[in-house]
Amino acid sequence: MGVRGVGGVAARQAIEGLRELAGAGLPVAAVFRRADELLRQVLEFDAVCWHTADPATGLVNSVLSDDLGLGAFEEAVRLEVWADDLATFPKIRRSGFRAETLSRATRGRPEHSVRYREQVAPAGFGDELRTVFDAHGGMWGCAAFLRAPDRGPYLARQRQLADTAARHLGRALSACHAPPPEAPGPGGSGGGPAVMVLGMTNRPIAVSGPAEELLARLADPSRTSLAVPIAFAMAAEGARRAAAGLPVSQAKIRVQDRDGHWFVLHASALRGSAGGEVTVVVTRATPADAIPLYLSAYGLTAREQEVALLLVRGCDTKEVARLLAMTPYTVQDHLKSVFAKAGVASRRELIARIMLGGLG
Structure with missing residues (x-):
């Protein structure tokens, strides 16, 4: 849904601010905190828990919250993995949407959710709005927005706004995971498992x-x-x-x-x-493991990723054209787009950025 559909000047301004995050060059934590500033007023939440995720599987792999104490977090992990609950992050992702509320998923009976009974309500909150940050074929993160009971359930327009916001946050988070222009030195624990x-x-x-x-x-x-x-x-x-x-x-x-x-x-x-x-x-x-994640982080289309992977494997333009059943001119068009999105000027720079940026 477009920005006009979510309604309100403040909502449009929030979406525009989120759209700009994809090119802001901020680290993940700064992206989340800027998103908090942009969304708190329009979504009317009282606490939020942000997560990054393994983009290939959607499994949560980090947590950030400036609102919650995150005590007894073992229980939160257990519920996430073991409970066959309503409006979980995987179920939201499979639904084809990017946002869902407990009130909507339970048809106004949040007590039907084990997460509500054991976690949300005991913490003093009412409705919960969850979003998944999908972009470029991967899920780069997710978030849970909690509000006090006296605010009532989230409105349909707020869920729609969160759905739109999640798309832009997915793009911003994917950009955070691209190899940096200046490749870092080798990381620790490179000598063995x-x-x-x-x-x-x-x-x-x-x-x-x-x-x-x-x-x-x-x-x-x-x-x-x-x-x-x-x-x-x-x-x-x-x-x-x-x-x-x-x-x-x-x-x-x-x-x-x-x-x-x-x-x-x-x-x-x-x-x-x-x-x-x-x-x-x-x-x-x-x-x-890593190269497909970097290609996705650059925002390459599926076809562009196929071309880039073959380049990394050492194929020249004619070989790429033969393997992908396209003309050399089409391959060159894809290469121009790949180089532009990756911020490089040649195949050698692309391969160096990917191989040294994440695997050096």
């Missing part, structure tokens, strides 16, 4: 040397009651869910550190363990 064992409450029982460093590198922007970053807890709970024979979306979670390097978390429940221990192995992302 880091390993840790987490107990039932996701507290470390055993930690390898590299894992201690990674806990700091991948720390959440906001302090929570978790003993590990939320990505580790999400991976561990997913492994326990899989061990219980329940479906899981993915066995791994990708997460980016503050220097722009991607890491992959693999978790598996220890067989025969009565204490629910889970092993989490963290490795630097391989090109197969």
Whole structure:
């Protein structure tokens, strides 16, 4: 829905401000805080919890909130992974929309939601508005906006506004995850995997040397009651869910550190363990893991991503044209667009930006 459809001068100004975020060059936390400034008045919320996500799976991998204390956050993670609730982030994404409210999803009976009963209402809030930040084929983050009970449920126009806002925030967050123009030096833990064992409450029982460093590198922007970053807890709970024979979306979670390097978390429940221990192995992302994320972060279309991937693999224009059944002139047109979106002038610069920016 366009800006005119969401109604109001303030709403239009908020959307225009969000649209500008995609080219602002801000870090993730600054994007979220600017979005808070733009949306708090028009959405009329009293607290918000922001998350980034693994763009390939949509699994939450960080948390930021300046409003909530995030105590007993273990329960929030458990509900997110285990509860088959209404208006969850995955269900909103599958619906084809980017925003949903508990009041609408429950048809005015929020007590039908386990999340409302166990988390929202006990914290003193009424309705909850959730959004997913999809863009360029990936989900780059999500948010939960909470309001006091005396405000009443969110209005339809506010849900529509949040849906429009989420599209622009998806683009802004994807831009945050592109390789920086000046490639950083090699990230830590490049010499081998880091390993840790987490107990039932996701507290470390055993930690390898590299894992201690990674806990700091991948720390959440906001302090929570978790003993590990939320990505580790999400991976561990997913492994326990899989061990219980329940479906899981993915066995791994990708997460980016503050220097722009991607890491992959693999978790598996220890067989025969009565204490629910889970092993989490963290490795630097391989090109197969990271390159598609960077191409998506540049905002490339699906066809442009295919062309760029073949370039990274060493194909020349004629080979790309043959493999993708297009003319060399069409390949050149795609290349111009790829270079413009990536901010480079040649194939060599594109490959260097991608390979050194995230994998160096």
